[in-house]
Amino acid sequence: xxxxxxxxxxxxxxxxxxxxxxxxxxxxxxxxxxxxxxxxxxxxxxxxxxxxxxxxxxxxxxxxxxxxxxxxxxxxxxxxxxxxxxxxxxxxxxxxxxxxxxxxxxxxxxxxxxxxxxxxxxxxxxxxxxxxxxxxxxxxxxxxxxxxxxxxxxxxxxxxxxxxxxxxxxxxxxxxxxxxxxxxxxxxxxxxxxxxxxxxxxxxxxxxxxxxxxxxxxxxxxxxxxxxxxxxxxxxxxxxxxxxxxxxxxxxxxxxxxxxxxxxxxxxxxxxxxxxxxxxxxxxxxxxxxxxxxxxxxxxxxxxxxxxxxxxxxxxxxxxxxxxxxxxxxxxxxxxxxxxxxxxxxxxxxxxxxxxxxxxxxxxxxxxxxxxxxxxxxxxxxxxxxxxxxxxxxxxxxxxxxxxxxxxxxxxxxxxxxxxxxxxxxxxxxxxxxxxxxxxxxxxxxxxxxxxxxxxxxxxxxxxxxxxxxxxxxxxxxxxxxxxxxxxxxxxxxxxxxxxxxxxxxxxxxxxxxxxxxxxxxxxxxxxxxxxxxxxxxxxxxxxxxxxxxxxxxxxxxxxxx
Numbered sequence: 226x227x228x229x230x231x232x233x234x235x236x237x238x239x240x241x242x243x244x245x246x247x248x249x250x251x252x253x254x255x256x257x258x259x260x261x262x263x264x265x266x267x268x269x270x271x272x273x274x275x276x277x278x279x280x281x282x283x284x285x286x287x288x289x290x291x292x293x294x295x296x297x298x299x300x301x302x303x304x305x306x307x308x309x310x311x312x313x314x315x316x317x318x319x320x321x322x323x324x325x326x327x328x329x330x331x332x333x334x335x336x337x338x339x340x341x342x343x344x345x346x347x348x349x350x351x352x353x354x355x356x357x358x359x360x361x362x363x364x365x366x367x368x369x370x371x372x373x374x375x376x377x378x379x380x381x382x383x384x385x386x387x388x389x390x391x392x393x394x395x396x397x398x399x400x401x402x403x404x405x406x407x408x409x410x411x412x413x414x415x416x417x418x419x420x421x422x423x424x425x426x427x428x429x430x431x432x433x434x435x436x437x438x439x440x441x442x443x444x445x446x447x448x449x450x451x452x453x454x455x456x457x458x459x460x461x462x463x464x465x466x467x468x469x470x471x472x473x474x475x476x477x478x479x480x481x482x483x484x485x486x487x488x489x490x491x492x493x494x495x496x497x498x499x500x501x502x503x504x505x506x507x508x509x510x511x512x513x514x515x516x517x518x519x520x521x522x523x524x525x526x527x528x529x530x531x532x533x534x535x536x537x538x539x540x541x542x543x544x545x546x547x548x549x550x551x552x553x554x555x556x557x558x559x560x561x562x563x564x565x566x567x568x569x570x571x572x573x574x575x576x577x578x579x580x581x582x583x584x585x586x587x588x589x590x591x592x593x594x595x596x597x598x599x600x601x602x603x604x605x606x607x608x609x610x611x612x613x614x615x616x617x618x619x620x621x622x623x624x625x626x627x628x629x630x631x632x633x634x635x636x637x638x639x640x641x642x643x644x645x646x647x648x649x650x651x652x653x654x655x656x657x658x659x660x661x662x663x664x665x666x667x668x669x670x671x672x673x674x675x676x677x678x679x680x681x682x683x684x685x686x687x688x689x690x691x692x693x694x695x696x697x698x699x700x701x702x703x704x705x706x707x708x709x710x711x712x713x714x715x716x717x718x719x720x721x722x723x724x725x726x727x728x729x730x731x732x733x734x735x736x737x738x739x740x741x742x743x744x745x746x747x748x749x750x751x752x753x754x755x756x757x758x759x760x761x762x763x764x765x766x767x768x769x770x771x772x773x774x775x776x777x778x779x780x781x782x783x784x785x786x787x
Contacts, residue, residue, distance in 0.1 A: 265305035286312075291305070331348050354374055364405060364408075366405070372413070374417060375389060376389050388424055390425070391438070394428055395430070462480050464615075487572040487574050490570045498561050503558075514549040515547070515549075577624045579628075581628055
C-alpha cells in the first residue's frame with residue numbers, strides 16, 4: 226500500500242485530474258454503448274394511424290409504462306419487439322385502433338330516450354359509412370377509404386322513388402385491378418338496401434375515376450372498353466405464358482396477344498311463320514230453311530185440268546214452295562314465332578397471338594454453352610397448346626404464331642436450389658439494420674480506444690523518472706557533442722570544474738554522465754522530441770542561473786584560448 230501511495234503522490238495533482246477525467250469519459254462512453262446495444266429492438270406496432278387513434282394508443286402505452294417511439298407525425302408507432310403481439314391483443318380488446326371512423330359503436334353510449342328520429346337516422350348513416358370504410362380497408366392494396374352514402378327518403382304519395390347512390394375515395398398502394406374495383410362496388414351495393422352496383426362511384430387519391438356511378442357496369446364505351454380489352458388480353462397472356470414456360474422453362478418465352486372487340490350493342494327482332502303449322506282458330510255454321518204456298522185448294526195441277534170447260538176435281542191440294550240454305554265459316558291460324566335478341570357489347574371478333582420461344586443450351590467438348598434450336602415437332606406441339614389456351618377459331622380469323630429464335634440474354638438461368646447452410650443467411654431488413662447499428666458502435670468504440678484512450682493512458686501512466694532520464698540523456702548528448710561533463714541538479718545550480726565539467730544535481734540524486742558514456746549513445750536516438758526537450762531544459766537552466774552560465778562559458782573560452 227505504501228508503494229501504491231508513493232506512486233499516486235508521484236503522479237501529481239494534474240495527472241490525477243487527467244486520469245479522473247479520462248476514467249469518467251470512458252465510463253460514460255461505454256455506458257452509452259451498453260445502453261444502445263442492450264436497448265430493446267423497436268418494431269412498428271401500428272401504421273397508417275389517424276390522429277385520434279394515435280392519441281388513444283399513446284395514452285394507453287403511457288398508462289402501462291411501455292416505451293414507444295413515433296414516426297411520420299404519429300402515423301407510425303414503434304414498440305419493443307417482444308411485446309408487440311401482446312400489445313396488439315390488449316389494444317384490440319379496447320377497440321383500438323378504430324380506423325379513423327366511427328362504426329356501430331356509436332349506439333353503445335347514446336341516449337336513445339331523448340334522441341329524435343333525425344339524430345337516429347344520421348347516426349345510422351355515419352355508422353354504416355364507418356363500417357363500410359373499415360371493411361374496404363381490409364382489401365389488399367387499399368391503404369385508406371372514405372365512403373359517402375346518399376339514402377333519399379321516399380316522399381308520401383309519390384309514385385317514383387329516387388335510387389340510393391354512393392361515392393368512395395380510396396388511397397391505394399400501387400393500382401387496383403378492375404376485378405377489385407367491381408368487388409368494392411358490389412360490396413357496397415349489397416350492404417345498402419336498394420342500391421345497385423351501377424350507382425356506386427369509385428375514385429383514388431389522385432382523382433382518377435376507377436368506376437363511374439352514372440353508367441352501367443358492362444359499359445363498353447370509352448375507357449371502359451379499353452380496360453376490359455386490357456384485362457382480357459392480360460388474362461390470356463398469363464395463361465399462355467404459364468403453359469409455355471412450363472415446357473421451355475421460366476424466362477425462355479415471350480408472349481404478345483391482341484384481341485379485337487366488338488363494342489356495338491345490337492338488338493334484333495324477328496318474326497317467323499310456318500305455313501305447314503295450320504291450326505283451327507274458329508268455326509261458324511249458319512243454316513236457313515223457308516217454305517211458301519199460293520192459298521188455293523184442289524188436286525194436283527195438270528194440263529187437262531187447266532183446259533177451258535174442264536171442271537177441277539174437288540179436294541185438290543194447294544201448291545207450296547220450300548227453300549233451305551246452309552252457310553259455314555272456318556278460320557285457321559298460321560303458327561308464328563317472334564324472337565327478340567340483344568347482343569351485348571364485348572364480343573371477341575378476332576384474336577392474334579405471337580409466341581417467341583428460346584432454344585436450348587448444351588455444353589460442347591470444351592465445356593462451353595452452345596445454343597441449339599428446338600425441333601420442329603416440339604414447336605408444333607407448343608403451337609397446339611397455345612391454340613387450345615386462347616380458344617382458337619379458324620372461322621373467326623384467329624392467328625397463332627410460334628417462332629423459335631435465340632434470345633439476346635443467352636446466359637442460361639440457373640435453377641439450383643440453395644444449400645442448407647445458405648438458409649441461415651436469410652436476413653430480414655430489421656436484422657440487417659440492427660447488425661449495421663451494432664457494427665458502427667463497435668467500430669466507434671475501437672477508434673476511441675486506439676486514438677484517444679491509449680495515448681492518454683500512456684501519457685498519464687509514464688513515470689516522471691523516465692521523463693527525467695530521457696531529458697538527461699538528451700542533455701548528455703549535447704554535452705558529449707562538445708566534450709563536456711554535465712551534472713544536472715533539481716535545485717537549478719549548474720557547476721563545472723576547470724576541465725569544462727558541468728554538474729546538475731536533482732533532488733539529492735546526482736546523475737553523472739561522463740564523456741565516455743555519452744559518446745556511446747547514438748546521436749540518432751536522441752533526435753526528435755527528446756533532443757528538443759533536452760535543449761529546452763539546458764536553456765531554462767541557463768536563464769534561471771545566468772551568472773553561473775556566464776562563468777562556465779568564460780571558462781570554456783579560457784580553455785580554448787589556451
